[in-house]
Amino acid sequence: MRLLGRSRARNRAGLAAALARQLPPEALALSDVAKRAYERDGLDVAGGRPLAVVLPECAGQVADIVRECHRRGVPVVPRGAGTCRTGGAMPPEGSVVVSTTRMRRILDLDAVAGTIRVEAGVRNLAVSERARDSGWFYAPDPSSRRTCTIGGNIATNAGGAGALRHGVTVNHLASVTVILPDGEVATLGSAAHDAAGADIAALLCGAEGQLGIVTEATLRLTPRPPATRSLLVACESAGAAVDTALGILRLGIVPLQMDIMDREAVALCEAFSPSGYPDGAVLLVQIGGIPEELREAIERISNIAAVSTIATASEAEASLWRGREAYYGAAMRKGPFLALDCAVPLGDLAAGLAGARVLALSHGLDCATFAHATDGTIHAFIFHEGGDSGRRRGNACGDAIRVACARMGGTISSEYGIGMEKRALMTAQFTAEELALQRRVVDAFQGAGDFNPGKVLPPIAEAAE
Amino acid sequence: MRLFAPATEAEAAGIVRAHPRIGLAIAGGGTRMVNHRNPALSARSLCGVRRYRPQDMTMTAAAGTPLSAIEEVLASHGQRLGFEPTSAIAGRSTIGAVAAMNLSGPRRPFAGSARDALLGLRMVTGLGERVSTGGRVIKNAAGLDLTRAIAGSFGSLAFITEVTFRTMPVPAAGINVVLPGMRASMLPAVAARLMLKGLPLTGAAHLDGVGLGGVAGAGPVALLRFEGSASAVAAAKRHLDSLDLAVAVHDGGDPWGIVARATVLAPGAGQALWRVTIPETAGGALAEQLAREGADVLTDRRGGLLRLRHGVDFARRLAALVAPMPGASASLEAGPPRAAILPDHNQPGAAMLARLKQALDPNAVFVAANRPGAAAA
Ligand SMILES: Cc1cc2nc3c(=O)[nH]c(=O)nc-3n(C[C@H](O)[C@H](O)[C@H](O)COP(=O)(O)OP(=O)(O)OC[C@H]3O[C@@H](n4cnc5c(N)ncnc54)[C@H](O)[C@@H]3O)c2cc1C
Numbered sequence: 074m075r076l077l078g079r080s081r082a083r084n085r086a087g088l089a090a091a092l093a094r095q096l097p098p099e100a101l102a103l104s105d106v107a108k109r110a111y112e113r114d115g116l117d118v119a120g121g122r123p124l125a126v127v128l129p130e131c132a133g134q135v136a137d138i139v140r141e142c143h144r145r146g147v148p149v150v151p152r153g154a155g156t157c158r159t160g161g162a163m164p165p166e167g168s169v170v171v172s173t174t175r176m177r178r179i180l181d182l183d184a185v186a187g188t189i190r191v192e193a194g195v196r197n198l199a200v201s202e203r204a205r206d207s208g209w210f211y212a213p214d215p216s217s218r219r220t221c222t223i224g225g226n227i228a229t230n231a232g233g234a235g236a237l238r239h240g241v242t243v244n245h246l247a248s249v250t251v252i253l254p255d256g257e258v259a260t261l262g263s264a265a266h267d268a269a270g271a272d273i274a275a276l277l278c279g280a281e282g283q284l285g286i287v288t289e290a291t292l293r294l295t296p297r298p299p300a301t302r303s304l305l306v307a308c309e310s311a312g313a314a315v316d317t318a319l320g321i322l323r324l325g326i327v328p329l330q331m332d333i334m335d336r337e338a339v340a341l342c343e344a345f346s347p348s349g350y351p352d353g354a355v356l357l358v359q360i361g362g363i364p365e366e367l368r369e370a371i372e373r374i375s376n377i378a379a380v381s382t383i384a385t386a387s388e389a390e391a392s393l394w395r396g397r398e399a400y401y402g403a404a405m406r407k408g409p410f411l412a413l414d415c416a417v418p419l420g421d422l423a424a425g426l427a428g429a430r431v432l433a434l435s436h437g438l439d440c441a442t443f444a445h446a447t448d449g450t451i452h453a454f455i456f457h458e459g460g461d462s463g464r465r466r467g468n469a470c471g472d473a474i475r476v477a478c479a480r481m482g483g484t485i486s487s488e489y490g491i492g493m494e495k496r497a498l499m500t501a502q503f504t505a506e507e508l509a510l511q512r513r514v515v516d517a518f519q520g521a522g523d524f525n526p527g528k529v530l531p532p533i534a535e536a537a538e
Numbered sequence: 539m540r541l542f543a544p545a546t547e548a549e550a551a552g553i554v555r556a557h558p559r560i561g562l563a564i565a566g567g568g569t570r571m572v573n574h575r576n577p578a579l580s581a582r583s584l585c586g587v588r589r590y591r592p593q594d595m596t597m598t599a600a601a602g603t604p605l606s607a608i609e610e611v612l613a614s615h616g617q618r619l620g621f622e623p624t625s626a627i628a629g630r631s632t633i634g635a636v637a638a639m640n641l642s643g644p645r646r647p648f649a650g651s652a653r654d655a656l657l658g659l660r661m662v663t664g665l666g667e668r669v670s671t672g673g674r675v676i677k678n679a680a681g682l683d684l685t686r687a688i689a690g691s692f693g694s695l696a697f698i699t700e701v702t703f704r705t706m707p708v709p710a711a712g713i714n715v716v717l718p719g720m721r722a723s724m725l726p727a728v729a730a731r732l733m734l735k736g737l738p739l740t741g742a743a744h745l746d747g748v749g750l751g752g753v754a755g756a757g758p759v760a761l762l763r764f765e766g767s768a769s770a771v772a773a774a775k776r777h778l779d780s781l782d783l784a785v786a787v788h789d790g791g792d793p794w795g796i797v798a799r800a801t802v803l804a805p806g807a808g809q810a811l812w813r814v815t816i817p818e819t820a821g822g823a824l825a826e827q828l829a830r831e832g833a834d835v836l837t838d839r840r841g842g843l844l845r846l847r848h849g850v851d852f853a854r855r856l857a858a859l860v861a862p863m864p865g866a867s868a869s870l871e872a873g874p875p876r877a878a879i880l881p882d883h884n885q886p887g888a889a890m891l892a893r894l895k896q897a898l899d900p901n902a903v904f905v906a907a908n909r910p911g912a913a914a915a
Binding site for chain 2: 232274450504507
């Protein structure tokens with residue numbers, strides 16, 4: 074039921090005026106400067122020029138906007154903080170960007186239940202900060218937590234290094250309010266465990282804004298461990314670091330975080346922000362609990378691994394992780410690069426890391442890698458010579474590594490999602506039938522609406538319609 | 539009633555394609571009722587662990603694999619399913635039913651639900667497609683993930699053929715503790731305080747008027763469980779001892795099996811057993827009110843799940859009590875059909891479920907099996 078070209082153009086022309094009638098002036102950005110600011114997300118490739126950028130401050134306004142766009146056949150692109158690294162929040166030409174950045178209220182915290190109700194534009198870290206005094210924290214902790222929003226986290230099912238112990242966004246979503254592509258408002262789930270509708274709400278997790286705009290969510294919090302300790306284990310190689318990490322899991326210890334940096338990653342970080350890492354690969358482990366339990370765990374880990382540093386005070390812990398956290402900056406200083414987020418089964422992590430290195434070498438490119446030994450994520454940074462040809466070569470190498478991970482029973486993306494950037498790779502992980510099914514689900518939700526078009530599903534499945 | 543029990547996914551797809559308009563009811567291991575008017579499709583012959591390497595911390599198995607077989611394999615490697623799968627008929631449930639019925643146990647509020655541990659699945663759609671959704675790794679952000687929506691649809695969207703779950707290490711130590719005299723309404727806050735101290739609480743239940751297999755008297759009693767490293771469990775015990783409470787270690791039998799299956803509440807003649815799911819902070823107070831009105835009540839999940847036994851006619855009163863409470867819902871677990879509490883017709887997500895049905899099973903080949911608790915007699 075697509076509108077014909079001419080009437081569509083007329084519909085679009087009237088849209089700005091219609092929105093201006095419905096919204097307060099501060100909720101509507103129509104200037105070129107404003108529109109240009111929303112052309113990109115964390116992928117940093119320019120998308121199209123949106124028709125308008127709207128910044129609603131409540132769910133009612135979002136519903137009005139979505140209905141108006143639906144009526145006029147104008148595509149809608151939901152947007153949080155725009156930290157998406159795959160172009161998932163990039164608008165196509167002539168769309169309306171709905172940004173949640175003015176929906177920043179934390180509505181209530183229940184310190185006994187350990188639940189918190191927030192608007193979609195609330196920053197991830199703000200949730201933990203708000204809950205801190207009552208002893209809780211919000212467990213899904215993407216590295217972008219200082220800026221990314223809860224709405225964006227839900228749309229990408231974001232998760233951090235603590236996924237093994239505490240799960241990802243979907244495991245902490247008690248209920249959600251969503252504006253569907255036709256403007257209908259649905260509230261799914263409740264603060265009760267396993268409430269009716271909660272599993273349908275889970276469908277929104279990782280849907281990358283194709284099924285609706287999240288306006289509010291009730292999140293489940295996790296008790297903050299009373300104490301933490303961080304350990305550094307110097308390792309011969311990344312493979313040896315994986316062996317040690319799996320050995321720790323075999324002890325029955327499930328760390329809060331457990332990251333591996335290969336020799337190249339350690340050298341890169343030490344050059345940028347010296348943290349005293351030894352030459353070679355390192356394994357960084359953070360455990361949490363009561364002090365007695367941490368003492369016991371450290372003793373048991375020391376029996377199987379040559380622990381070279383144990384940080385007990387929080388400043389010492391921070392400095393141990395500083396190098397690892399400065400990773401992005403260190404990479405930027407080295408030169409143009411591509412950052413991967415593919416994953417393999419934990420037991421195949423050593424093979425996955427070795428395979429990534431071989432593929433980088435065979436493309437004639439440098440790579441430095443860190444990995445989450447808690448969930449199998451391989452963050453390989455592929456350095457290229459920049460420009461179009463450099464980017465092409467980097468992408469070819471990155472694609473080869475992602476495909477290799479999928480073939481090992483893993484995934485082409487464990488964190489950043491598919492967006493625009495990785496659409497073509499979806500065929501490496503899903504069969505044509507599986508992609509067609511995903512397309513049917515998106516269509517069933519969109520009806521005549523058009524929500525975040527051109528994302529996630531590969532063009533082939535679209536063409537096959 | 540005709541029963542199909544395909545031995546392979548391909549065979550299952552063939553059966554679905556051969557019955558485009560008949561209406562197939564999906565059955566698990568036969569432990570739950572299905573709609574008798576329709577031919578049934580069962581996963582019971584889809585059997586076997588497909589992939590399990592302990593170091594992956596995941597396990598993939600065919601949907602009809604008995605839960606007991608899976609628990610045995612995991613235990614031999616020092617692992618388990620963290621959510622404490624519990625079914626009414628121990629040993630006979632299949633792993634597919636665990637996913638589809640979300641059979642989590644008392645560990646639910648502390649370790650997540652069955653579906654929290656469910657990473658992905660394979661299925662046959664109403665069009666006879668054999669597809670997978672979700673992933674087999676701990677974190678996957680690729681593609682639309684239908685896993686939980688399918689699992690939560692009670693067989694109305696697709697026939698599940700294979701599931702992948704996360705696994706967890708079995709903790710080194712554990713202890714059960716009884717706190718006599720504690721009121722049910724205190725349970726949520728007491729449990730929260732223990733959790734926030736970093737103590738490894740993995741069970742928080744309360745019984746009123748039903749005893750616990752003779753261990754505790756008939757008065758109100760709280761039952762707590764701590765599981766973790768030896769030092770963490772010892773610290774939990776020390777902490778409780780330091781409080782001014784009459785704490786007793788409970789070390790006979792399996793009290794959590796009794797809690798999970800509510801065996802102490804088996805209804806007699808003229809009685810019924812209902813379950814109420816409710817936000818934890820409201821559950822304790824409701825439990826007290828129900829006890830005042832003559833019900834025998836078992837509170838689990840830190841207040842989030844109540845089981846109550848009362849005369850069959852109490853159904854009306856229970857429905858009226860629960861209706862105005864946000865997020866709460868009640869259903870019949872055992873007893874005559876007239877004790878059933880009809881589900882709210884405005885089920886949240888019903889419209890979205892209909893959209894999914896259109897995508898997964900447009901010809902309505904699958905008819906939903908009964909929900910657990912709904913007229914299970
Ligand atoms: C330095 C860096 C580190 C990162 N580390 C991690 C990590 O560790 N783990 C991880 O998972 N991700 C990580 N990311 C990726 C990104 O931060 C996450 O995907 C995050 O969840 C996006 O949130 P956002 O608010 O920025 O959303 P945006 O970038 O604005 O949007 C992301 C997607 O969500 C949709 N969306 C946004 N808001 C809504 C809403 N309210 N309703 C519906 N759809 C919506 C958009 O349409 C888009 O498809 C990282 C990114 C960067 C730049």
